[in-house]
Amino acid sequence: LDLSTFFLGRPLTSPLMNASGVWCNVNNQLNALAESKAGAMVTKSCTLLRRNGNPEPRYHTLAMGSINSMGLPNEGHQYYLDYAERHDYENKPLFFSIAGLTLDDNLTMVAQIQDAYTPAILELNLSCPNVPGKAQIAYDFEALDVILAEISAAYSRPFGIKLPPYFDIAHFDEVAEILNRYEKVSFITCINSIGNGLMIDINSETVLIKPKEGFGGIGGDYVLPTALANVNAFYQRCPKKSIIGCGGVSTGEHVFMHLLAGAGIVQVGTALYEEGPEIFVRLNIELAKIMKEKGYKTIREFQGKLKTI
Numbered sequence: 001l002d003l004s005t006f007f008l009g010r011p012l013t014s015p016l017m018n019a020s021g022v023w024c025n026v027n028n029q030l031n032a033l034a035e036s037k038a039g040a041m042v043t044k045s046c047t048l049l050r051r052n053g054n055p056e057p058r059y060h061t062l063a064m065g066s067i068n069s070m071g072l073p074n075e076g077h078q079y080y081l082d083y084a085e086r087h088d089y090e091n092k093p094l095f096f097s098i099a100g101l102t103l104d105d106n107l108t109m110v111a112q113i114q115d116a117y118t119p120a121i122l123e124l125n126l127s128c129p130n131v132p133g134k135a136q137i138a139y140d141f142e143a144l145d146v147i148l149a150e151i152s153a154a155y156s157r158p159f160g161i162k163l164p165p166y167f168d169i170a171h172f173d174e175v176a177e178i179l180n181r182y183e184k185v186s187f188i189t190c191i192n193s194i195g196n197g198l199m200i201d202i203n204s205e206t207v208l209i210k211p212k213e214g215f216g217g218i219g220g221d222y223v224l225p226t227a228l229a230n231v232n233a234f235y236q237r238c239p240k241k242s243i244i245g246c247g248g249v250s251t252g253e254h255v256f257m258h259l260l261a262g263a264g265i266v267q268v269g270t271a272l273y274e275e276g277p278e279i280f281v282r283l284n285i286e287l288a289k290i291m292k293e294k295g296y297k298t299i300r301e302f303q304g305k306l307k308t309i
């Protein structure tokens with residue numbers, strides 16, 4: 001069961017990790033991920049100060065996935081810095097997600113991470129769809145360019161960004177052109193939830209979640225084709241960067257697809273929310289079984305090797 005791989009030069013025992021926001025808000029969840037069979041883990045996107053987030057119900061399981069409008073609930077930046085100080089980096093790499101409400105907040109958090117000298121890897125979340133009144137930065141290409149310039153100037157280490165899904169080839173081209181101008185952007189995580197979906201309960205004739213009149217980010221089976229497309233689009237367009245795949249993963253086959261599409265690490269969100277950290281045991285076994293059936297000894301043999309017809 002050799003699923004070992006490397007990411008940004010770091011050895012991983014498995015290419016799997018959680019998606020930010022899922023099973024990573026508070027210490028007992030973070031400790032469970034640290035003890036799980038995931039190869040890495042990431043903290044909940046944090047803001048400078050603690051946030052309660054949106055009113056509940058704000059998450060609902062759907063037939064083929066989930067809808068959420070959590071509203072960025074988190075314990076505040078210092079809480080996760082304290083965890084990063086305690087984390088055992090020999091056990092597995094830790095990614096540190098931030099989603100500041102303003103550029104200044106992001107710069108303040110980045111400066112504190114810089115000063116903390118933590119080995120954690122920064123994942124800058126530019127795609128939260130659920131903070132009322134805040135448009136997703138990564139859908140505003142000028143704002144995207146500005147924040148990458150500011151963070152690159154303020155942060156001395158390599159970092160990555162969490163992108164929303166794009167649905168137009170011209171947008172893949174335009175965003176990749178921007179990203180390729182920032183060499184400190186060492187990885188790209190595709191995708192965040194598909195923003196502002198809506199699901200309906202026909203018995204009560206109501207929406208399913210309270211915030212934003214029921215509008216929320218969609219995850220799960222519904223998003224797998226969009227996730228694979230975004231992974232492969234940026235894998236092809238950003239050859240000097242690594243890709244983290246996220247979206248629609250609930251089986252070893254989905255993990256294999258993300259790796260084939262070019263992902264170096266595969267994140268699990270909705271399925272982890274539903275199944276808990278034991279899911280990493282199942283996904284590792286299912287992935288290893290597929291590799292064995294196909295005669296692959298290492299992930300490197302097939303990673304990014306998607307063939308066209």
Ligand SMILES: C=Cc1c(C(=O)O)[nH]c(=O)[nH]c1=O
Nearest residue numbers: 045070071072128130193217
């Ligand atoms: C960080 C906020 C996010 C949230 C949230 O906290 O509502 N939900 C998502 O699906 N993606 C996010 O990036």
